[in-house]
Amino acid sequence: MSAASCLCKGGIVAFPTETVYGLGADVFNTTALARVFEVKRRPYFDPLIVHIAELSTLMRLVDYTAMDAEAIRRLKKLANTLMPGPLTLILPKLPEVPDLATGGLKTVAVRFPKHSGALALIKNSTGAVAAPSANPFGYLSPTRAEHVAEQLGNDVDIILDGGTSEIGVESTVLDLSSHLPRILRPGGVSREEIEAFIGKLDDVRPEHPHTEEPVRSFNIGQCLSPGQLKSHYAPRTKLFLLDTDFLCKEAYKRNCAYLFFNTVSFDLWKKNNPRAPLNGGHRNIFILSHNGDLRDAASNLFEKLHCIDAAAYSAIYAERAPDKGLGRAINDRLEKASNK
Ligand code: TXA
Ligand code: MG
Numbered sequence: 001m002s003a004a005s006c007l008c009k010g011g012i013v014a015f016p017t018e019t020v021y022g023l024g025a026d027v028f029n030t031t032a033l034a035r036v037f038e039v040k041r042r043p044y045f046d047p048l049i050v051h052i053a054e055l056s057t058l059m060r061l062v063d064y065t066a067m068d069a070e071a072i073r074r075l076k077k078l079a080n081t082l083m084p085g086p087l088t089l090i091l092p093k094l095p096e097v098p099d100l101a102t103g104g105l106k107t108v109a110v111r112f113p114k115h116s117g118a119l120a121l122i123k124n125s126t127g128a129v130a131a132p133s134a135n136p137f138g139y140l141s142p143t144r145a146e147h148v149a150e151q152l153g154n155d156v157d158i159i160l161d162g163g164t165s166e167i168g169v170e171s172t173v174l175d176l177s178s179h180l181p182r183i184l185r186p187g188g189v190s191r192e193e194i195e196a197f198i199g200k201l202d203d204v205r206p207e208h209p210h211t212e213e214p215v216r217s218f219n220i221g222q223c224l225s226p227g228q229l230k231s232h233y234a235p236r237t238k239l240f241l242l243d244t245d246f247l248c249k250e251a252y253k254r255n256c257a258y259l260f261f262n263t264v265s266f267d268l269w270k271k272n273n274p275r276a277p278l279n280g281g282h283r284n285i286f287i288l289s290h291n292g293d294l295r296d297a298a299s300n301l302f303e304k305l306h307c308i309d310a311a312a313y314s315a316i317y318a319e320r321a322p323d324k325g326l327g328r329a330i331n332d333r334l335e336k337a338s339n340k
Helices: 003-008 030-040 055-060 069-081 116-124 145-155 191-198 244-249 263-272 294-310 326-338
Strands: 013-015 022-026 049-052 087-092 107-111 128-130 172-175 182-185 239-242 256-260 285-287 315-319
Touching: 003 013, 003 022, 003 116, 013 116, 013 145, 022 030, 022 049, 030 145, 049 055, 049 116, 069 087, 069 191, 116 128, 172 191, 239 244, 239 326, 244 263, 244 315, 256 263, 256 294, 263 285, 285 294, 294 326, 315 326
Parallel strands: 049 107, 087 172, 239 315, 256 285, 256 315
Antiparallel strands: 013 022, 022 128, 049 128, 087 107, 172 182
């Protein structure tokens, strides 16, 4: 059976996107949606992103009557510029969109991915595919089909292999349902890129809840995204996130992994650790991007963390990335990984 007909018949399919792999189900099939939550061990309060392959599908999902003229202007602008791409928009939902997909919220998250394999799957199935990242809840997102197979294996009907995800961190979640648009999760599109099209974004971010307790007070205009939970995207290994200065002063420990942002930081650290036995192939040294390119670093982040996690180090010392562009998404994931 093809992956598309599997989705049409209520199956669940893991598929590649340009950000990370997703675990898809027809958004209008609540039995299939329930299976996605069950397989991921994801709490039902955490809403899913609906993936579309053409803008006209928004008509089946979004309640335009609940949007003011300014919100519709922003939606049009972003639809014409950054979609398809790694951007998820939070918009008022039509009653037909099942509550199970939206965690009981009055809003729906919509994303138009850029990956040709994802687009073909969505187009050839039901046109609207709800898909969280294809990992167990709270764990690292998969950027390769092998990650999905290792983490969810037999629980999934089909795993489509599309190679390594190009961007490597999840989409940016942008709330367009409140008076001022704001980023609920930094991701593959930077704040700067979004602001270039729709102007300044609201800076106020809601407080992080301190636990993964259900957050029940979702409302349009008062939206706290479960992606903002303090602890998320976490490897099993304990992770310490340090500013460059501090990491470079950290003494070498044989059983720990070191995750540097670039080669400059690694060289500084080496100077402070002249006796570190690094000639044996630097097995516990990981560098996100040798020349410090933020896109390159983002695309390597989950891959390196998966790799470190598989090697059973007693801790990871990770360097904070520059706090701009995709660096914000990298730091967000590292901060959440360090709050285990
Ligand atoms: O790049 C991505 O976004 C990937 C690929 C597969 O598309 N998907 C992904 O899905 O990261 P997931 O479920 O792991 O993250 C979706 C985030 C969650 O933090 C969820 O709480 C938030 O989007 N979200 C979904 N619907 C929402 C809504 N109505 N209001 C606020 N946040 C919402
Ligand atoms: Mg996820």
